[in-house]
Amino acid sequence: MKKSKDAKEDNIDFGFISFDEEQVQEIVEKIGFHFSKSGYLRTKNNESKNCDCCGHSIKKGNLGSILPGSDIVYCDNAICYTEYMDKYLKL
Amino acid sequence: MGLPDTLKKLGLGDLLNILKINVDNSKNFHFKDTTININITGRDQIEYTPPNTVEYELVRNIHEKLYKKGVSGFVRKDLVMPRIGMMATRAKNKEIFKKYKERIDEKYYRAMIASYTIINFENNGDYTTSNELFTDMVRKFPIFGRHIYNFCRSGLMEGFFWNKLGDIIYQGAEEDIIRENFKKIFEDYVDFYPHAIWVNPIMSFQDIINEIAIRFNINEIIWLDIYFRGKDKEELADCIIEFIENHEGIHLDSNETYTICNSFCRKLGIRKDFNKFQNI
Numbered sequence A: 001m002k003k004s005k006d007a008k009e010d011n012i013d014f015g016f017i018s019f020d021e022e023q024v025q026e027i028v029e030k031i032g033f034h035f036s037k038s039g040y041l042r043t044k045n046n047e048s049k050n051c052d053c054c055g056h057s058i059k060k061g062n063l064g065s066i067l068p069g070s071d072i073v074y075c076d077n078a079i080c081y082t083e084y085m086d087k088y089l090k091l
Numbered sequence B: 001m002g003l004p005d006t007l008k009k010l011g012l013g014d015l016l017n018i019l020k021i022n023v024d025n026s027k028n029f030h031f032k033d034t035t036i037n038i039n040i041t042g043r044d045q046i047e048y049t050p051p052n053t054v055e056y057e058l059v060r061n062i063h064e065k066l067y068k069k070g071v072s073g074f075v076r077k078d079l080v081m082p083r084i085g086m087m088a089t090r091a092k093n094k095e096i097f098k099k100y101k102e103r104i105d106e107k108y109y110r111a112m113i114a115s116y117t118i119i120n121f122e123n124n125g126d127y128t129t130s131n132e133l134f135t136d137m138v139r140k141f142p143i144f145g146r147h148i149y150n151f152c153r154s155g156l157m158e159g160f161f162w163n164k165l166g167d168i169i170y171q172g173a174e175e176d177i178i179r180e181n182f183k184k185i186f187e188d189y190v191d192f193y194p195h196a197i198w199v200n201p202i203m204s205f206q207d208i209i210n211e212i213a214i215r216f217n218i219n220e221i222i223w224l225d226i227y228f229r230g231k232d233k234e235e236l237a238d239c240i241i242e243f244i245e246n247h248e249g250i251h252l253d254s255n256e257t258y259t260i261c262n263s264f265c266r267k268l269g270i271r272k273d274f275n276k277f278q279n280i
Helices: A005-009 A021-030 A078-087 B003-009 B013-026 B054-066 B077-092 B095-102 B106-125 B127-140 B146-155 B159-169 B177-189 B205-216 B231-248
Strands: A015-019 A063-066 A073-075 B036-038 B046-047 B070-075 B196-198 B224-229 B250-262 B264-270
Touching: A015 A021, A021 A063, A063 A078, A063 B077, A063 B127, A078 B106, A078 B127, B003 B036, B013 B046, B036 B054, B070 B077, B077 B095, B077 B106, B077 B127, B095 B106, B095 B159, B106 B146, B106 B177, B127 B146, B146 B177, B146 B196, B159 B177, B196 B205, B205 B224, B205 B231, B224 B231, B231 B250, B231 B264
Parallel strands: A015 B070, B196 B224
Antiparallel strands: A015 B036, A063 A073, A063 B070, B036 B046, B224 B264, B250 B264
16 A cells, blocks of 8 residues: 555645544454454554554554555554654645 | 535545535534544544434545545544644644754654644643643653653744754755754753753752752853743742842842643743852
C-alpha cells in the first residue's frame, strides 16, 4: 500500500473516520492487516506493524489511527499524531 | 464548506444524490453522536452518525472512496478532538510553525505542535482535553516536553526565540547555516533557559531560591521571570517576594496575576542591580 502522498500534496481535503474498539477488527482487515494469535498487529506478510512514531507494538486496545490512504499506523498516544503533521502535511 | 461542497471538491459529487435522498427520507438525520469526521483541518468539520442500515451503507461507500483517494484515514473516537485541535492550532499559528520548521530539532518541533494545541484547548476552557494531551506529551517527551510547553505558553517562541532566529537570518547566512546555528542555540536553551523559572508542582521555596541563585550568580544575567501556576502556589509566590525584598541587590520589577483555564497564575519579574548585588 502506498504512503500518503496525496495528503501531503493537499492538506485541506482529507478526513478521518472515527471508530471504537469493536470496529478495530473490521478496519484493520480493510487495509489488509490482521492481529496475530498473541494479539499484535501484523501486515499481510505477517510482519509486526508498530506505531510509526514511537515504535510501540500495536494491539486492539491501543490502535490510535491509520493515516489517510496509507498503511501508517499510530498508537493511542495523541502526541504521535504530531509526526504526521510534521512529516506528511504541507504548511 | 459543508459536506456537499467537500464531496464535490474531492470529485465525489456522484454521492450527493444518494446522500440527498437519505437526508430527505430520514427524519432522524442529525450531526450528533458521530462516527464520521470529514475535512477536519481546523476550518471545517463535519460529523455524522448513520442512524440506520441504509445510511450506514452510504457512509461505508463514502469511506471507501475517500480512503482509496488517499484523503481519509481512521481515528479512534477519543482521539478525534486532539486531532481536530492540532489541525486547528496549526492553521491558526501557521506563521510560527513555518518559522521553526526544520530550524529546530524535529522532536522539539513536534512538542511545539502539541504545546500550542494544549494552549489552544486551555484558552478555549477545555481543561479536560488539554490535561489529557499534556499527560500524553510528558509521557512521550519526558525530558523536554514541559520545557517546550513553557516556552510556548510564556510567549518565548513568538518573542525571545523569534528574535534570536531573526538575528541569525539578518546576518545573511545560507539556510543550512541558519538551521545548524539555530538548532544548537535552541538545544542549549532547552537544556537551560536562564531568564525564567517555571515552578513545577514539586518545587519548594528553597528549590526556587537555588534556581534564582544559579541564574543571578552568573554575571550577565540581570533579569528573570518566575511563573507560578495553581492556587496552592500563591503563598509560595508571596514568600519569594518577601525574599526578594529582603535581599540586597535584587528587586521586584513586576508582579502580574492572571488565569489559565480558571487556574490561578502569577508571574514575578526580578531584576538584579549590578552595583549592590551579593551572591545568593
